Amino acid sequence: MRIFVLGGTGSIGSPIVRELDKRGHEVWALARSDVSAAKLRGCGATPVEGDIAAPARWIARLPPIDAVIHAACDFATEMGAIDARLLDGLLPRLAAQPKKPRFIYTGGCWLFGATGDEVATEDTPFRPLGAFAWMAPHLARILTSPEVDGIVIHPAMVYTADGGVFRRFAREAIERDAIRVVESEAIRWPLVHADDLANLYVLALERAPARSSYIGAAIDGFSVGRIARAFAKRFGTRHQEPQIVSPDAIAAELGEWARGFGLDQQLSGAKARRELGWRPKHLDPEREIARLR
Template sequence: MRVLVLGGTGSIGAAVLSELAGGGHQTLALVRSDASAERAASLGATALVRGDIAEPGGWVHGLPDLDAVVHIACDFSTAMATVDGRLLDALLPRLAAQKVRPRFVYTGGCWLFGTTGDGVATEDSPPDPLPAFAWMVPHARRVIDSDAVDGIVIHPGMVYGDDGGGVFHRFAWQAATGPAVHVVGGPTVRWPLVHRADLARLYALALERAPRGASYLGVGTEGLAVGRIARAFARRFATPDAEPRTVTADAIAAELGEWARGYALDQRLSGARARRELGWNPRHLDPEAEIAGVGGGATS
C-alpha cells in the first residue's frame, strides 16, 4: 500500500513508520524540518511530504493518490482540537476526490474511557473522556462515518519503550537524578500499558485486516499500578527513596497542562478484541522486567 503517516517521527509514529516500511508498504511521512526528514528517511520512509498538521492547506492538495492514511499526530497544545479538526476538514475532501477510497486509521486513546476502577473497559464501553481530550470522540466518529474513507480507530494504552521512553520517561529521569520518583494521584493508580513495538504491529495489522468501522484497544498489560512502575525504576537506578512520592492531578496540570490529568486516571482496559480479530500477539508483557534492563543514560 501507499501509506501517508502523520506523526511518523514521534515516539509512537516512528515505530509505526518503521513497521510499515519493513512490511513492504510504500510510506510517505509528513515532516516539518530537515531533522525530521532525516529521521523519517532513516526509518524507511520512501517519500517525504513537507508541511505541518496545523496548516494542511499548504500540502494536502499536492498529495498523490493514497491507499491509506495513518494519523498519529497530536501536539498536546491548547489548540490541539482546532488543529485536528482543521486537518480533517482539509484531508477528508482530498481523499474523497480519489478514484479508490483509502483506509484511514485514526488514533484515539485510553483517556477517552475515564476511570474504570476494578472494572475493565472494552471497545464497547461508553466514552467517558478526559475533558482535555473530549474532542477526540466526535473526531473519531467523523472518520468512522465518513464516506470518503474506510475508517478504523485505535485507542492506545499508555505507551512505553524498552529504553525508558514514552510514559516512562519521567520515571526514568527522576529515578536517575532525584531523591524519589513521583506518581500522579497515588501509587495504586493503574495504567493500561503497551510497548511501542507491539502497538506498531497493531497499526499494521489494522491497516491490513481490520473491517471498516472497527475500533481496537491497543493494550498489552491490562492495568499495572504506577507504584510498581516507580519502585522498579527506583531499584534500577538505586534511587535514595525507594517509595514513590504522590503528586496531585492539580499539580501536574499546572505544570504540563490540563491534558496531564490523565496520568491520575485509574484504568484497566482489555486488548482482547485485537488479539481475537486481528491475530495481534503483543510480546512485551512484563514491564517491570524491561525496566530492570533500561540503560543508565536517562536525561531530562
C-alpha cells in the first residue's frame, strides 16, 4: 500500500515509518524542514514538504494514497485548531481518491483521565485532560467520516530506553541532583515501547476493521517512581530518591498539557492482542534502563 504519514519524524512516527518500509509498504511523509526530509529519506520514505499548521500549501501535491497515519501533534496552545484545519483540508482531498483510504488517527492515554485502580479499556468513557479535550470530537469525526475508513489508536506513554517520555528522566539523571516526578512516586503510567507501538499501527493498518479503536498499552501501569529510581541508579544521580513536584509547577514550565504526567493511570492493551495478534516484546523497562550506556 502507499501510506501517507503525518508526524513521521516524531517519537511515534519515526518507528512507524521504519516498520512500514520493512513490511514493504510505500511510505510518503510530511516534512517541515530539510533536516526532517533527510531523516525520512533515511527511513525509506518519500518526503512531502509542508507543515500540519498550513495544510493548504501541500495537500494538492499528495499522490493517490491507500491510507493515512496521523501521528502528528503540535504541543502549542492552539493545537486543537491546528488539527481541525488539517482535517478540514485533508478529508475532502481523500474523498476525491478513486478508492476510499484507511485513516488511522492517534488518540492518547490522557483522554481517559486518572483511572486509579481501575484498568481502562476501549469501552471506558473519556475523562480527558483539559489540554487534550479537543481530541475527543476529532477522533469521533474520523470514526464516523464517510470519506475514510477510520481507525483510532490510543498509545500509552511511549518510551525507548532513554527517549520518548523517558527522555526527561535520562537528562535529569545526569544534569540534576535528583530526578523530578510529578505528584507522587506511586503514580502509575501505562507504557509501550515505540517499536512495539509501531508494530501495532501496522497491524491495525493491515487487519483492523473500519470504525474500530485500540489501546496501545504493553504494560497496564508502571510506577513512575520505579522509572526515576532506575535512571538514578544507572547514572549515579546524587540523590536516588526522586524530587516530587506539583502538576502546577510542571504545567508552568512545559504547558498545561504536562499535567498529564501526574495522572495515575492503568490501561489495557488486551483488545489489540486478541483481535490483531499484537505481541509486545518490551515488557521490562527497568532492565532496558540498566543496560543504557
